[in-house]
Amino acid sequence: MDERDVTLDLLRELLSRQRLGVxxxxxxxxxxxxxxxxxxxxxxxxxxxATTRATRKFQFLTAEPRVAMLIDSRSDADLDFHRAxxxxxxxxxxxxxGEARDEACARFVARHPHLAGFATAPTTALxxxxxxxxxxxxxxxxxxxxxxR
Amino acid sequence: xxxxxxxxxxxxxxxxxxxxxxxxxxLALAKLSRAGLAVPPFSVVTTAAYEAFVDGPLxxxxxFELERKDVADMRWEEIWDAALxxxxxxxxxPLPATLRDALAAGxxxxxxxxxxxxxxxxxxxxxxxxxxxxxxxxxxxxRGLDAVLEHVxxxxxxxxxxxxxxxxxxxxxxPLRSRMAVVVQEIVAGERSGVAxxxxxxxxxxxxVEAVHGLNQGLVDGTVEPDxxxxxxxxxxxxxxxxxxxxxxxAPAGAGVxxxxxxxxxxxRPPLTGDDLRRVHGLARGAEGxxxxxxxxxxxxxxxxxxxxxxxxxxxxxxxxDGRAAYLGLRRSYDSLVVLRRRIEEEALPAMAAEAAELxxxxxGELDDQGLLAxxxxxxxxxxxxxxxxxxxxxxxAHAVRLFGQAYNDALRPDDPYEFIALLSGTPMLSTRRNxxxxxxxxxxxxxxxxxxxxxxxxFLDEFGLEPPxxxxxxxxxxxxxxxxxxxxxxxxxxxxxxxxxxxxxxGRPATPPExxxxxxxxxxxxxxxxxxxxxRRGPATPAPGRDxxxxxxxxxxxxxxxxxxxxxxxxxxxxxRLRDDDNAYLDRIEAQLTTALAEAERRxxxxxxxxxxxxxxxxxxxxxxxxxxxxxxxxxxGPDTSPAGAVxxxxxxxxxxxxPGVGVGAARVVSSLDDLRAFEEGEILVCDAIEPGMxxxxxxxxxxxxxxxxxxxxxxxxAREYGLPCVTGVPGATELIHTGDRLTVDGYLGIxxxx
Numbered sequence: 001m002d003e004r005d006v007t008l009d010l011l012r013e014l015l016s017r018q019r020l021g022v023x024x025x026x027x028x029x030x031x032x033x034x035x036x037x038x039x040x041x042x043x044x045x046x047x048x049x050a051t052t053r054a055t056r057k058f059q060f061l062t063a064e065p066r067v068a069m070l071i072d073s074r075s076d077a078d079l080d081f082h083r084a085x086x087x088x089x090x091x092x093x094x095x096x097x098g099e100a101r102d103e104a105c106a107r108f109v110a111r112h113p114h115l116a117g118f119a120t121a122p123t124t125a126l127x128x129x130x131x132x133x134x135x136x137x138x139x140x141x142x143x144x145x146x147x148x149r
Numbered sequence: 150x151x152x153x154x155x156x157x158x159x160x161x162x163x164x165x166x167x168x169x170x171x172x173x174x175x176l177a178l179a180k181l182s183r184a185g186l187a188v189p190p191f192s193v194v195t196t197a198a199y200e201a202f203v204d205g206p207l208x209x210x211x212x213f214e215l216e217r218k219d220v221a222d223m224r225w226e227e228i229w230d231a232a233l234x235x236x237x238x239x240x241x242x243p244l245p246a247t248l249r250d251a252l253a254a255g256x257x258x259x260x261x262x263x264x265x266x267x268x269x270x271x272x273x274x275x276x277x278x279x280x281x282x283x284x285x286x287x288x289x290x291x292r293g294l295d296a297v298l299e300h301v302x303x304x305x306x307x308x309x310x311x312x313x314x315x316x317x318x319x320x321x322x323x324p325l326r327s328r329m330a331v332v333v334q335e336i337v338a339g340e341r342s343g344v345a346x347x348x349x350x351x352x353x354x355x356x357x358v359e360a361v362h363g364l365n366q367g368l369v370d371g372t373v374e375p376d377x378x379x380x381x382x383x384x385x386x387x388x389x390x391x392x393x394x395x396x397x398x399x400a401p402a403g404a405g406v407x408x409x410x411x412x413x414x415x416x417x418r419p420p421l422t423g424d425d426l427r428r429v430h431g432l433a434r435g436a437e438g439x440x441x442x443x444x445x446x447x448x449x450x451x452x453x454x455x456x457x458x459x460x461x462x463x464x465x466x467x468x469x470x471d472g473r474a475a476y477l478g479l480r481r482s483y484d485s486l487v488v489l490r491r492r493i494e495e496e497a498l499p500a501m502a503a504e505a506a507e508l509x510x511x512x513x514g515e516l517d518d519q520g521l522l523a524x525x526x527x528x529x530x531x532x533x534x535x536x537x538x539x540x541x542x543x544x545x546x547a548h549a550v551r552l553f554g555q556a557y558n559d560a561l562r563p564d565d566p567y568e569f570i571a572l573l574s575g576t577p578m579l580s581t582r583r584n585x586x587x588x589x590x591x592x593x594x595x596x597x598x599x600x601x602x603x604x605x606x607x608x609f610l611d612e613f614g615l616e617p618p619x620x621x622x623x624x625x626x627x628x629x630x631x632x633x634x635x636x637x638x639x640x641x642x643x644x645x646x647x648x649x650x651x652x653x654x655x656x657g658r659p660a661t662p663p664e665x666x667x668x669x670x671x672x673x674x675x676x677x678x679x680x681x682x683x684x685x686r687r688g689p690a691t692p693a694p695g696r697d698x699x700x701x702x703x704x705x706x707x708x709x710x711x712x713x714x715x716x717x718x719x720x721x722x723x724x725x726x727r728l729r730d731d732d733n734a735y736l737d738r739i740e741a742q743l744t745t746a747l748a749e750a751e752r753r754x755x756x757x758x759x760x761x762x763x764x765x766x767x768x769x770x771x772x773x774x775x776x777x778x779x780x781x782x783x784x785x786x787x788g789p790d791t792s793p794a795g796a797v798x799x800x801x802x803x804x805x806x807x808x809x810p811g812v813g814v815g816a817a818r819v820v821s822s823l824d825d826l827r828a829f830e831e832g833e834i835l836v837c838d839a840i841e842p843g844m845x846x847x848x849x850x851x852x853x854x855x856x857x858x859x860x861x862x863x864x865x866x867x868x869a870r871e872y873g874l875p876c877v878t879g880v881p882g883a884t885e886l887i888h889t890g891d892r893l894t895v896d897g898y899l900g901i902x903x904x905x
Contacts, residue, residue: 054894114212117899118899121896123812124898
């Protein structure tokens with residue numbers, strides 16, 4: 001396996017295990033980070049998450065659609081420095097509508113069944129982060145970039 | 150046990166080794182049976198079956214329901230709501246085929262042979278020192294495998310019943326660990342039944358037997374008054390006999406049990422003879438011997454054969470009444486609700502109206518001081534009396550709505566567990582009628598252009614006012630109403646007033662995906678078209694069926710045998726719904742008479758020493774603690790103060806219950822006094838502790854409602870639904886954390902309030 005396949009495998013493993021990521025946005029008052037539940041598409045090209053439209057993160061990402069999301073496997077222990085994997089996904093985010101929304105919503109709810117009510121509420125926006133680059137960090141300081149497009 | 154626990158265990162295999170998987174009730178029954186007592190044969194659906202059903206998404210959703218908000222912050226209405234939603238989750242989750250097949254195989258003979266009782270048997274529930282009778286459900290007279298499996302699910306769900314949630318700490322309820330076993334037992338349709346205490350709960354030298362004609366359910370749920378004997382514990386000699394008025398009994402009927410008239414010839418006879426009494430007492434003493442602790446035994450007599458239905462340790466009980474017992478006492482059966490309704494509608498309400506009118510006719514100004522004090526005494530007594538009636542009859546009657554909601558959900562399994570409310574709302578309430586009259590005044594004001602509507606306003610106050618004519622309170626009320634009419638008139642001119650029942654609006658940001666907005670209506674900006682509001686409230690792609698259609702479905706689902714009773718229950722629920730509003734107004738009128746007389750005494754400088762102050766209705770509210778924002782800061786620790794100087798905390802997003810769908814955006818108006826109400830501006834969000842009937846007139850002006858009190862069935866939620874306004878209830882600390890003028894977004898779909 002080449003570096004690309006190894007990286008993809010690691011990513012697939014991480015994104016299918018983890019449920020939460022840290023979303024970084026930027027708005028009028030500066031940078032902002034928030035914890036969100038996400039679901040990845042099979043090709044890893046898209047990360048879907050949900051938020052109500054009255055939130056700060058929604059305001060920010062509407063004004064500035066380029067965002068980052070950090071997803072990691074830490075358990076808050078010493079071993080994390082060696083064993084934990086972290087990935088930062090970067091790309092533009094957009095609210096999904098129509099069929100694309102329904103499809104993403106189904107995937108999101110399959111991953112987080114207890115969030116079905118939240119995901120389908122009329123006040124909730126389904127958002128897609130179309131990943132341009134993944135930055136994968138292993139063993140403390142080993143970093144790999146994966147350019148998706 | 151090393152092998153996996155079987156999903157179903159036959160009676161013969163129930164012993165101490167499997168105790169954690171079969172629960173206290175099953176274990177007790179097996180033990181009694183082995184001791185030679187007649188126990189109806191049974192099987193146990195073990196906790197392994199519960200686990201197989203719940204593990205996975207259902208467990209995650211139970212967690213979500215119970216962890217979203219600290220249960221300690223929930224009022225009992227909210228706890229009931231949470232239990233209702235969890236119950237709906239259990240009903241909506243089908244039994245996996247493999248589990249169903251395994252249960253069918255295990256229960257086969259038991260469920261095929263005839264009617265059974267499906268009973269809860271929670272591990273730990275009946276252990277010594279922790280007896281919690283009646284927290285979980287049991288179902289009597291269930292026939293056929295499908296019905297049995299259906300009721301097994303309902304018993305599982307009752308692990309999270311409102312009653313169980315109230316005692317969650319004592320029960321150690323934990324969504325990740327708690328499990329429920331179910332006893333499926335042959336029914337013994339005894340002609341006479343009852344309970345026996347081997348030792349009187351309050352007297353160590355006495356014992357107690359209670360008995361009714363028919364099945365035990367009538368005694369257990371309090372609908373049938375039992376005959377009661379106090380016995381000498383050692384000899385069994387009868388010390389006292391309290392005979393009941395024997396008129397009704399509970400008998401198996403259809404798919405369940407019914408309260409039926411007791412045949413005349415049995416009315417004059419106590420359910421037990423002296424000989425029977427000795428046998429029943431002997432049974433209780435025998436059970437006490439088996440368990441080495443005083444027992445509370447349920448029994449039934451079929452012919453001369455005496456069966457033991459259940460045995461559990463006697464709780465010391467009643468040590469502290471923290472309100473939970475009172476709350477559980479609010480639960481009423483269908484039959485007792487019918488009686489309650491008659492008493493409220495035919496006796497209490499007319500009597501209250503008559504008394505208020507009679508008191509209002511007393512010319513306080515003409516009484517001398519002595520006469521005024523006597524009148525105060527009379528009014529205080531009248532008010533106290535009605536507060537008692539309110540507590541005793543009115544509050545429990547609200548249970549009709551809950552009982553109906555549960556029956557509706559059982560019959561139709563709707564996605565929205567509150568769909569049933571659509572069948573109740575639209576029932577004209579006093580406050581809706583009052584608001585309609587106000588809207589009429591506003592229309593007159595606008596149409597006529599007259600600045601003064603003194604005559605019309607006075608007529609309005611005569612019909613709907615809370616303060617008696619001529620009182621200082623009436624002056625204030627008139628000024629407030631005049632201001633409200635003025636606002637309504639100008640708001641109506643701008644076309645932005647919620648007009649009740651079928652209409653509503655969404656202000657601010659569009660609440661729906663673009664394809665839902667429809668109709669060309671703009672859903673943006675303050676005061677948007679009512680149609681946009683209506684569309685936004687419906688949610689995605691689910692055109693809501695009308696009230697008539699829902700009623701038809703409900704009655705049809707009830708089946709031919711049950712239709713009449715189902716219709717009766719709906720009628721009861723509608724009465725309960727209407728009363729939740731009206732009864733407050735009736736009581737307020739009596740209270741207004743008392744406060745008017747108090748004001749008169751104060752005006753004259755009479756010393757009353759506070760003894761005539763109106764007593765508040767004490768709602769049973771076993772839970773709910775002051776929000777940290779409302780209480781004093783915790784005592785300072787001993788260490789150095791390392792808190793950051795100048796740091797300020799501010800609420801940004803508050804969580805409550807979604808109680809009225811829609812989104813409202815506007816400035817907050819925190820209402821805690823009449824002055825706040827007078828200052829209420831059109832388009833503001835009403836933020837309050839609890840909506841009082843006297844406050845409802847500003848509702849049509851508001852863009853949304855936020856209430857500290859929680860629950861789907863409380864006044865604020867009801868009125869919000871009537872007007873189609875976004876509403877979030879049960880927001881802890883709402884009136885402290887939100888300030889007048891704060892910009893709020895009320896998300897009535899998700900129960901979220903965003904500040905700023």
